[in-house]
Amino acid sequence: MNIVVCVKYVPDATADRKFEDDFTVDRVGVDGLLSELDEYAVEQALQFREKREGEEIEITALTVGPEKAVDAVRKALQMGVDKGVHVLDDAIAGSDYVATSLVLAKAIEKIGAESGGADLVVCGMASTDAAGSVIPAMLAERLGLPQVTLASVIESQGDQVRIKRDNEGSTEVIGATLPIVLSVTDQSGEARYPSFKGIMAAKKKPLETFALADLGVDAGEVGLSVAWSQVEDTTERPPRTAGEIVTDEDGSGAGALVEFLASKKFI
Amino acid sequence: MSEVLVVIDHVAGEVKKPTYELLTIARRLGEPAAVFFGSPDQADAVAQKVKAYGAAKVYVVDDAQTKGFLVAPKAEALQQLAEKSSGGDGLAAILLPSTFENKEVAGRLAIKLGSGLITDAVDVQAGESGPVTTQSVFAGNFTVQAKVTHGTPIITVKPNSAAPEEADGAGTVETFDATISDAARTAQIVATQPRQSTGRPELTEAAIVVSGGRGTGGNFEPVEGFADSLGAAVGASRAAVDSGWMPHAFQVGQTGKTVSPQLYVANGISGAIQHRAGMQTSKTIVAVNKDPEAPIFELVDFGVVGDLHTVLPAATEQITVRPR
Numbered sequence: 001m002n003i004v005v006c007v008k009y010v011p012d013a014t015a016d017r018k019f020e021d022d023f024t025v026d027r028v029g030v031d032g033l034l035s036e037l038d039e040y041a042v043e044q045a046l047q048f049r050e051k052r053e054g055e056e057i058e059i060t061a062l063t064v065g066p067e068k069a070v071d072a073v074r075k076a077l078q079m080g081v082d083k084g085v086h087v088l089d090d091a092i093a094g095s096d097y098v099a100t101s102l103v104l105a106k107a108i109e110k111i112g113a114e115s116g117g118a119d120l121v122v123c124g125m126a127s128t129d130a131a132g133s134v135i136p137a138m139l140a141e142r143l144g145l146p147q148v149t150l151a152s153v154i155e156s157q158g159d160q161v162r163i164k165r166d167n168e169g170s171t172e173v174i175g176a177t178l179p180i181v182l183s184v185t186d187q188s189g190e191a192r193y194p195s196f197k198g199i200m201a202a203k204k205k206p207l208e209t210f211a212l213a214d215l216g217v218d219a220g221e222v223g224l225s226v227a228w229s230q231v232e233d234t235t236e237r238p239p240r241t242a243g244e245i246v247t248d249e250d251g252s253g254a255g256a257l258v259e260f261l262a263s264k265k266f267i
Numbered sequence: 268m269s270e271v272l273v274v275i276d277h278v279a280g281e282v283k284k285p286t287y288e289l290l291t292i293a294r295r296l297g298e299p300a301a302v303f304f305g306s307p308d309q310a311d312a313v314a315q316k317v318k319a320y321g322a323a324k325v326y327v328v329d330d331a332q333t334k335g336f337l338v339a340p341k342a343e344a345l346q347q348l349a350e351k352s353s354g355g356d357g358l359a360a361i362l363l364p365s366t367f368e369n370k371e372v373a374g375r376l377a378i379k380l381g382s383g384l385i386t387d388a389v390d391v392q393a394g395e396s397g398p399v400t401t402q403s404v405f406a407g408n409f410t411v412q413a414k415v416t417h418g419t420p421i422i423t424v425k426p427n428s429a430a431p432e433e434a435d436g437a438g439t440v441e442t443f444d445a446t447i448s449d450a451a452r453t454a455q456i457v458a459t460q461p462r463q464s465t466g467r468p469e470l471t472e473a474a475i476v477v478s479g480g481r482g483t484g485g486n487f488e489p490v491e492g493f494a495d496s497l498g499a500a501v502g503a504s505r506a507a508v509d510s511g512w513m514p515h516a517f518q519v520g521q522t523g524k525t526v527s528p529q530l531y532v533a534n535g536i537s538g539a540i541q542h543r544a545g546m547q548t549s550k551t552i553v554a555v556n557k558d559p560e561a562p563i564f565e566l567v568d569f570g571v572v573g574d575l576h577t578v579l580p581a582a583t584e585q586i587t588v589r590p591r
Contacts, residue, residue, distance in 0.1 A: 013406065013521075013540050013541070013544075014540050017405045017408070018409075019409070023411075037522065096383065096384075097374065097377070097384055097386075098377055098378065098383070098384065101374075101378070125522065126522070128521065129405070130404075131387070131404075131521070132370065132374075132386045132387070133367060133370050133371070133386070134370050134371060134373065134374030134377075134384065134386060135374070136371075137338060137370075137371035137372075137374040137375050138374045138375065138377070138378055140339070140375070141339075141342070141374070141375040141378045141379070142378060144450060145453075146453035146454040147337055147338055147339060147371070147375075147453075147454050148337070148454050149337070149338070149371060150367055152515070162457065165337075166515050166516060167367070167368060168366050168367070168368065169278055169461060169462055170459050170460055170461045170462055171459075171460045171462065172337075172456050172457075172458065172459050172460070173456070173457040173458040173459075174337055174454055174455065174456055174457065175454075175455045175457045176453055176454045176455065177453070180454070185522060186505075186522045187515055227383070227416070228377075228381075228382065228383030228384070228415060228416055228417035228418060229383035229384060229385050229413055229414070229415050229416065230383075230413060230414055230415075230416050231411055231412065231413045232399070232412045232413060232414060233411070233412040234409050234410070234411050234412075235409065235410045235411075235412075236408065236409055237403075237407060237408050237409060237410060240552070240565070240566050240567075240568075242565070243552075243567045243568040243569050243570060244568075244569050244570070245559075245564055245567070245569075245570040245571075245572060246569075246570070246571055246572070247559070247571075247572040247573065248571055248572060248573025248574070248577070248578055251577070251581055253555070253571040253572075253573040253577075253578045253581075253582075254571075254577075254578050254579075254581030254582040254584075254585060255581075255585065256571065257553070257555070257569070257571050257578065257582045258582050258585045258586055258589070260553070260568075260569040261497075261530075261553075261586075262589075264530070264551060266475065266497065266529075266530050266551075267497065267586050267589060
């Protein structure tokens with residue numbers, strides 16, 4: 001069995017994230033890391049394998065991004081994934097969801113080509129930078145696979161997969177037959193930390209780099225200049241001005257709070 | 268005038284407020300045509316509701332064809348509807364309420380139609396070459412103006428992005444028969460458990476949100492009581508959800524709901540970046556926290572350093588007896 005986990009290298013959410021002059025996300029000047037939400041995807045891929053003792057399962061971590069994006073793959077290798085693939089090509093910079101999903105889909109096809117296709121594609125619920133949550137659905141569309149997304153609980157037996165999904169007004173159980181595209185939420189279970197052994201072992205694991213040409217994708221189909229959605233401007237939000245802070249003493253806090261709410265006409 | 272498709276947000280025919288916001292936005296861009304995925308029995312009642320907000324047409328897609336399977340059937344139906352209705356002078360845009368499910372529908376639709384996609388818009392205005400969207404990104408630290416440059420602009424729009432304005436529409440009901448392929452029926456909804464209504468306003472639509480975090484220690488009574496005195500929705504931080512004190516549906520933050528109410532009251536919430544991402548664009552922010560060093564105080568218009576378990580019940584009492 002062949003599992004591909006899509007991982008994204010994102011600017012650290014706790015750092016001062018910003019944009020380049022062409023309004024693309026600054027992915028070089030700001031410290032980056034494996035998106036926290038993709039750690040859950042790596043974790044679920046590993047657990048999927050651990051629950052299937054005796055089966056031969058290979059897990060590949062896949063990323064698309066600039067040179068430093070390989071760090072996201074390395075982290076996944078340290079957590080226990082078997083091999084890494086980094087799609088690296090200057091032409092990809094500035095790609096929108098549509099183009100990114102194309103590159104990922106072609107890479108997944110190539111990774112699975114020798115074994116008759118990937119059996120399971122796992123994604124996080126969103127990236128922590130763009131936060132669109134659309135890539136898993138787009139991959140299912142492009143790969144023609146069942147879309148089993150936003151899972152908080154994942155169970156599988158043989159080629160059957162069942163998940164729990166929290167929808168807007170309800171909780172649903174979704175069932176599908178492998179191969180599928182699966183996305184998992186941060187409710188799916190704490191992601192493991194790489195062990196010292198894992199960190200050492202990761203250094204010897206295979207890590208391949210593909211260019212667009214290796215995937216049969218024309219450079220003219222991707223990148224900022226052909227993106228079907230375009231950012232025209234970005235504006236930094238002015239910092240919130242410091243408000244009034246009072247300390248509650250002998251019940252004074254409640255009165256002050258009520259007065260504030262009344263002054264703003266909330267009561 | 269070109270049509271703008273607006274996907275109706277409803278629960279069993281009960282139209283929700285974001286629909287009216289989207290219809291109001293749609294009128295800036297063209298002629299609103301509402302799309303109802305639901306039971307044909309409810310179509311007339313729904314049409315009455317949406318025509319009052321300017322829907323010229325109401326396309327009814329019998330959800331017997333689309334329900335039971337995740338996302339893919341709806342995307343197929345919308346593709347067919349878009350291709351049919353763009354026969355004249357083209358669609359000006361397709362607008363969907365920005366829920367997780369609708370974002371996924373929009374993603375698949377973008378690939379099917381060869382169209383650009385913009386998610387989580389907080390404003391949409393008519394521009395010289397199509398709609399111009401505003402998004403709030405990087406935990407609300409930046410706003411971004413963007414537009415779609417290829418195909419029919421597909422835009423998912425967050426709740427509270429426009430004040431709903433009534434306008435007379437023709438509201439002509441038209442049944443649309445979609446053909447759903449077997450390939451779109453592969454992720455089956457095996458069971459559905461509707462969430463129990465709390466009787467409080469919907470978190471993402473509420474004018475006031477009162478949230479609790481780790482500092483509640485698992486006792487949400489003070490938070491809920493205070494919320495009820497203000498007619499507010501109740502929210503929770505991830506710490507409170509992870510501790511099992513509140514269901515995930517109440518989580519405000521990066522991996523929960525993004526809210527942008529008139530007033531947000533954070534109680535016993537430290538204010539980590541993940542939480543800020545979900546509430547930073549609120550108009551007025553208030554916090555109650557024992558820890559004077561809590562980062563949430565950097566954001567607030569008004570803060571009380573104190574124990575929520577004493578401050579909130581006392582404030583609730585004062586609000587309740589206050590003459591209106």
